[in-house]
Amino acid sequence: MTPRTIHLDPEEMPRRWYNILPDLPEPLPPPLDPETGKPLGPEKLAPLFPMELIKQEVSTKRFIDIPEEVLEVYRIYRPTPLFRAKYLEEKLGTPAKIFYKYEGVSPTGSHKPNTAIAQAYYNMREGVERLTTETGAGQWGSALSFAGYVYGLKVTVYMVRISYLQKPFRKVLMKLYGADVVPSPSERTPYGRELLKEDPEHPGSLGIAITEAVYDAATNENTKYSLGSVLNHVLMHQTIMGLEAIKQMEMIDMMPDYVVGAVGGGSNFAGLAYPFYMLKKEGKANPKLLAVEPTAAPTLTKGVYTYDFGDTGRMTPLLKMYTLGHTFIPPPIHAGGLRYHGDAPTLCLLKEKGEIDAVAYNQVEVFEAAKLFFTTEGILPAPESAHAVKAAIDLAVEAKEKGEERVILFNLSGHGFFDMKAYEEFIEGRLEPYDYPEEEIRRNIEKLREIVKV
């Protein structure tokens, strides 16, 4: 009998991160300088990131040691538990075994501190005094505010204005850690002022907030920028989850047939799935890797694989990725962390090469799945994580239909206790399924082709 909870001994916590770059099926297309169309030298990133993170971004070492000072902070909540979803399995009557890695036990309730802690640490060591970043619903802003607090750094968070107004509780959490939280678009940057002049009530977007945070870091002394997803070093810091999960699955003599995660920019999916991809490369396991996204931001399932900007104001380098176009205006769905036009370049390359699969669900079916999970397993999923829950349930139902004993592992990347407004709309029947229109994607990509010639 498999126990419901598989705890890893704290002594067994991994001491290295896994870097997928040397294991990719072909070299990752480099970031390009939008002005020259040429590959961007790492020195161009120096105004924004500390040297150690730039080195990690391009490193070809398979493993990178986690500094002792980072491990010490990880120990506040790591290793995180692996649960067998027994009660959900019973409810579904499935022969499948469902497991989930639960990251909601971190101080801010999601996987995001795994990289926030590492990033704040390297910045602190290189003498940086202030970090800037963006946040949508507030998960990333909370994580970086926490990490900044731990290492004595000031943190400025540009928070998408609509979330700032409608989701006040994560703002409170950030302020408890001493962060400066600014609604974006803001008066602090030229781009923000321009947008506010057009529309004083501008709701903002993640792409706009990135532009403001990058500008703030680039134009101020001792200030650097920090990103919560997409970049190679961010995904690498998250592999602590998958490396722990491998040990936990080995403890019960099992290996997953499916590894599943929700994708906003790709960090929680990659953090769980990439270490299993490593096992695949070594011939030790052969799981299918499944990325799950909302139909309202269907980057991997409907986007185009091409070079695009990471932000709306075109401040960032060009990254080769699946994209809906940087002019994508995200529909107001409740999984704030999944409303982004692009995805991590490594993840997109793996999708392009057929190494991972992707599926999209609308928010109504996702909240139905979240309710079933909550009432059987007793944890309320973050709306983002609920996308992975939905996919895992569908795989388990399919296993029942086929009479297959598959093992499913998914990432429960965070809890949903700050998302009660969304759950309220759901129980009152006010949530709409939303499919981002394909004509809009085509229009965004046409605009992109006019601006970007590579």
Ligand SMILES: *Cc1c(COP(=O)(O)O)cnc(C)c1O
């Ligand atoms: C931010 C967030 C996500 C989406 O971001 P990724 O980088 O794709 O992981 C998913 N789940 C939770 C709980 C989040 O906070």
